[in-house]
Amino acid sequence: MTSVPTATAPSAPDTAPTATGRIGTGSRGTRILGLVALVGIAVATYLALVSSPPDENMGDSVRIIYIHVPIVVVAYVGCLITTLGSVMVLWKKSVWWDVTAAASAEIAMVTTALTLVIGMAWARPTWGVWWVWDARLTSTAMLLLLLLGYLAVRRIPAETSTRSRRAAIVGVLLLPNVIVVNRSVTWWRSLHQDTTILNTLQPKIHDQMAFALYFAIPVALVMFAWLLVHRWRLAWMEQQLEDRELDQAISDRRAEAASGRAEDGPR
């Protein structure tokens, strides 16, 4: 480790410590965040599946959009945080940012994979095919591969700072890739519809549909924040455990060498 972390995830003591300390990654802060996310998800689901009307052209399959767009936003934000963290790792050699980038990349990987699956479920009734090598779909698949690559690089055995630096080099490529994904519908001819969020700032869709969509996005971000804090704490513990095991192995090896010398006796 090359620098001391300067901040921690939000927390507050909320349960009595046991002899071995509290168990798990939860805290008062995460419980409040989790509760807000759960209530928000319930309301967003009601708005999307019950109260909003079917689309004139897409019919009920428009309800897929209410989950597709928020999941895409989470994937983009996850990539943004990973790239920011990677820059901080390369610039400041920050361990805190390294753990943050790793935690965020994993969530971004899960949500990018979900983006593709949800998109396929929407494409089948809308376009008549599950998949087409369209610019938006292909660039999103490349983003998923890049995220898998980032996580794979983190698993290559190496000294902690070397591993962080290698992963950070991959991590800085994520945000440019997100920009390519986002702009792909305007840069190339695409089956995929044009930018949704920016266009609907001057909405051409029914009020209830717009509300269902815009309500779901912050809810998804709260869920992302909850997941990120838990995943950050888990990643931190994984790193601590790895360091402790390495220290133990070195100390065992030294003890073994010392006892070997003692048995050989003075020469």
Add this chain to the structure above:
Amino acid sequence: MNDWGYVALAWGVTAAVLVAYALWVILRGRAMSRRLPPEDRRWM
């Protein structure tokens, strides 16, 4: 499959994956915290 079938597929897969991932994180966090002394769980 009608439109609602695709809607159910998209929402169902999303819910299943997110719940499974959240559970994995929580349960692994619990298991990991048992293996570390309290001083290494710096946020607590």
